[in-house]
Amino acid sequence: MSQNPFDASLVTGSDALTGLMETIVDGVITIDGEGRIIHFNPACERLFGYAADEVVGQNVKMLMPEPYRAEHDSYLESYRYTGKRKIIGIGREVTGRRKDGTTFPMELSVGEINRGERSAFVGVIRDLSARKRLEQGLRDSEAQHRAIVETAVDGLIIIDARGTVRIYNPACEKMFGYEADEVVGHNIKMLMPLQFASQHDGYLSNYLRTGNRKIIGVGREVVGRRKSGETFPIELSVGETVIGGERTYVGVLRDITTKKADQENLRRSRSELQDRVRELEIARDELQRNEQEMAQLAQLATAAREAADLASSAKSEFLAIVSHEIRTPMNAIMGFAKLLVDARLDEPHADHARMIQRASEALMTILNDIIDLSKIEAGRIELDEGVFSLPAKLKAIEQLWGPAAGSNDLYLRTVTAPDTPKAVVGDALRLRQILFNLVSNAIKFTREGGVEVRVGVDSRDGQKVKLRYEVSDTGIGIPEDKHQAIFEPFTQADSSTSRRYGGSGLGLSISKRLVEMMGGEIGVRSTPGVGSTFWFTVICDDAEQAGEEAEYSFDSVGEPVASMRVLVAEDHELNQVMIRTVLEALGHQVHVVPDGGSAVAAVERGGFDVVFMDIAMPELDGVAATERIRELDGPGAAIPIVALTAHAMKGDREKYISAGMTDYLSKPIDLGDLLRVLHKLHANPGQTDVSIN
Numbered sequence: 001m002s003q004n005p006f007d008a009s010l011v012t013g014s015d016a017l018t019g020l021m022e023t024i025v026d027g028v029i030t031i032d033g034e035g036r037i038i039h040f041n042p043a044c045e046r047l048f049g050y051a052a053d054e055v056v057g058q059n060v061k062m063l064m065p066e067p068y069r070a071e072h073d074s075y076l077e078s079y080r081y082t083g084k085r086k087i088i089g090i091g092r093e094v095t096g097r098r099k100d101g102t103t104f105p106m107e108l109s110v111g112e113i114n115r116g117e118r119s120a121f122v123g124v125i126r127d128l129s130a131r132k133r134l135e136q137g138l139r140d141s142e143a144q145h146r147a148i149v150e151t152a153v154d155g156l157i158i159i160d161a162r163g164t165v166r167i168y169n170p171a172c173e174k175m176f177g178y179e180a181d182e183v184v185g186h187n188i189k190m191l192m193p194l195q196f197a198s199q200h201d202g203y204l205s206n207y208l209r210t211g212n213r214k215i216i217g218v219g220r221e222v223v224g225r226r227k228s229g230e231t232f233p234i235e236l237s238v239g240e241t242v243i244g245g246e247r248t249y250v251g252v253l254r255d256i257t258t259k260k261a262d263q264e265n266l267r268r269s270r271s272e273l274q275d276r277v278r279e280l281e282i283a284r285d286e287l288q289r290n291e292q293e294m295a296q297l298a299q300l301a302t303a304a305r306e307a308a309d310l311a312s313s314a315k316s317e318f319l320a321i322v323s324h325e326i327r328t329p330m331n332a333i334m335g336f337a338k339l340l341v342d343a344r345l346d347e348p349h350a351d352h353a354r355m356i357q358r359a360s361e362a363l364m365t366i367l368n369d370i371i372d373l374s375k376i377e378a379g380r381i382e383l384d385e386g387v388f389s390l391p392a393k394l395k396a397i398e399q400l401w402g403p404a405a406g407s408n409d410l411y412l413r414t415v416t417a418p419d420t421p422k423a424v425v426g427d428a429l430r431l432r433q434i435l436f437n438l439v440s441n442a443i444k445f446t447r448e449g450g451v452e453v454r455v456g457v458d459s460r461d462g463q464k465v466k467l468r469y470e471v472s473d474t475g476i477g478i479p480e481d482k483h484q485a486i487f488e489p490f491t492q493a494d495s496s497t498s499r500r501y502g503g504s505g506l507g508l509s510i511s512k513r514l515v516e517m518m519g520g521e522i523g524v525r526s527t528p529g530v531g532s533t534f535w536f537t538v539i540c541d542d543a544e545q546a547g548e549e550a551e552y553s554f555d556s557v558g559e560p561v562a563s564m565r566v567l568v569a570e571d572h573e574l575n576q577v578m579i580r581t582v583l584e585a586l587g588h589q590v591h592v593v594p595d596g597g598s599a600v601a602a603v604e605r606g607g608f609d610v611v612f613m614d615i616a617m618p619e620l621d622g623v624a625a626t627e628r629i630r631e632l633d634g635p636g637a638a639i640p641i642v643a644l645t646a647h648a649m650k651g652d653r654e655k656y657i658s659a660g661m662t663d664y665l666s667k668p669i670d671l672g673d674l675l676r677v678l679h680k681l682h683a684n685p686g687q688t689d690v691s692i693n
């Protein structure tokens with residue numbers, strides 16, 4: 001304790017008092033009547049931050065902030081004169097000032113000590129800072145809580161253990177439709193539908209008895225009742241707290257009407273979505289099934305098309321074989337018919353012979369047409385290209401058909417456009433076949449007037465030249481609606497005309513296919529009763545530009561050939577007679593053997609200029625016999641051998657030539673072809689590959 005230079009005896013009456021002053025928690029300060037500090041205890045030192053010797057003797061005002069500091073003197077003065085106790089004895093709140101200038105709230109009680117004339121004052125000071133802070137904290141937190149309660153979106157209700165509502169916030173007012181003062185102080189049951197209200201008391205009392213928390217703490221769904229009587233779903237969380245020693249329950253409520261509706265909507269749209277997904281799955285399955293069916297159908301269609309192709313090529317094959325088989329005996333019939341006609345029989349036998357000849361020729365034409373068409377349809381025809389002269393070909397047409405036209409009093413003219421190439425590279429025989437079909441039809445269907453054949457260039461592309469042929473007649477014409485159909489097999493413009501004019505209805509179909517093979521088109525312009533113009537185009541190479549020269553014209557047959565010694569190997573008796581008769585009629589010597597073995601033996605013996613070798617023979621066939629002949633030691637090994645075959649297909653020629661044959665003729669033997677082969681053999685005895693077909 002600090003030394004007191006002023007009358008310390010005033011306050012140091014006893015040691016006990018001194019000890020008290022030293023240890024007391026409250027600040028004790030003593031001043032004299034002038035306001036000077038006499039005593040300043042340790043608690044004061046802590047409170048104000050001054051050491052006692054810094055303040056003792058100073059005016060107590062230093063411990064006060066303005067404006068109290070200025071007022072203090074006048075307090076003291078007025079007290080001295082009036083005795084009016086403004087502060088004495090009253091525990092009141094004032095503000096203190098620390099050494100560092102900061103201020104703090106303090107409770108001050110002042111007592112007066114009188115010793116004779118002199119008086120002193122004792123102040124007991126208690127620091128209120130902590131309490132103030134606490135109070136402020138409490139106020140703040142209460143304000144916070146109120147704000148929360150007032151502004152919470154959720155409803156807040158606090159009830160006591162009996163269920164009486166203590167707090168009921170604005171959110172609840174909105175939710176239930178009751179004002180706070182209608183509810184506070186009343187039982188919470190008023191906010192519940194009847195059936196739940198009766199249970200509620202049970203809950204509460206049960207809970208109070210057993211501590212069994214039926215709803216406490218659990219966010220659960222309950223039903224509320226609005227002032228209007230309407231019920232609605234609530235999500236409720238309940239907490240328990242003790243306020244003022246009493247158990248209370250805080251309920252947080254949320255109106256989940258819209259949430260429920262949203263959930264319901266969500267559930268509905270989810271199930272709708274699931275329905276939709278199921279529908280889509282069904283549709284997808286359907287689609288997959290359809291796709292599978294489509295694939296199966298496509299497979300079936302492919303199989304059907306393959307079967308049809310097979311059937312069609314089998315049919316063509318069949319037709320080709322049957323026609324060949326018929327052609328063999330027909331060949332003999334025609335040969336004998338010719339012999340009979342040539343034999344200058346008496347009438348009427350000579351006439352019969354001519355009729356047989358004509359009928360068999362007609363039949364042969366049909367057979368050839370069928371074979372041609374079926375070969376084309378079976379894809380078994382390939383073009384055989386060579387150089388030929390266009391003017392020569394037109395001249396050949398005139399020569400060939402001129403007589404027929406003339407005998408019907410018809411003219412036959414050919415016209416070649418000036419820029420037409422002299423020679424072209426193409427399949428001359430196929431071209432001739434088309435022209436013959438058209439010209440023979442033109443003559444056949446024309447009674448007056450005549451036929452004109454024109455050729456010219458349709459277009460050029462480098463050395464390629466597209467030739468255009470036109471065959472015009474002044475005949476019966478073709479109705480418009482038949483212009484397409486006549487190009488189909490076995491179709492004729494008018495069935496009555498076919499009876500009158502004959503024909504198979506195959507010529508134009510064959511021509512159309514051949515034209516298409518040659519890269520061209522075919523068509524007709526026609527007016528019934530006026531005439532028709534059949535036209536077609538074919539693509540050839542201009543021989544001049546291609547640097548090739550015409551080797552021969554296909555219609556040059558040549559003069560008669562000198563007599564040759566011919567060995568014929570043929571197993572078919574009728575054919576033996578036929579070939580022998582024809583060859584002998586042409587002035588040749590003929591020896592016939594029935595099989596390949598005999599042929600080899602005959603050649604080995606010698607004495608022949610040429611062998612006509614049938615292919616299909618028993619024992620040793622034509623190909624094997626040829627190979628043996630080529631292996632002979634003598635001069636016979638080099639003898640020309642001409643194959644005779646009924647199965648003349650493209651590729652056969654190569655087969656026979658490579659087997660060692662010189663040439664081949666397809667059966668039935670065409671007289672012109674035979675003559676040509678003989679002529680070539682005579683001209684170039686050793687030359688191979690001079691075949692024409």
Ligand code: ADP
Pocket residue numbers: 437441442443445473475476477478486491492493494497498502503504505506507508509532
């Ligand atoms: P075909 O003459 O053997 O009957 P085509 O295929 O050559 O067979 O001809 C088919 C049909 O086209 C003939 O039957 C005939 O009705 C008609 N036709 C062809 N050419 C002429 C033509 N120049 N004038 C009139 N009709 C024709």
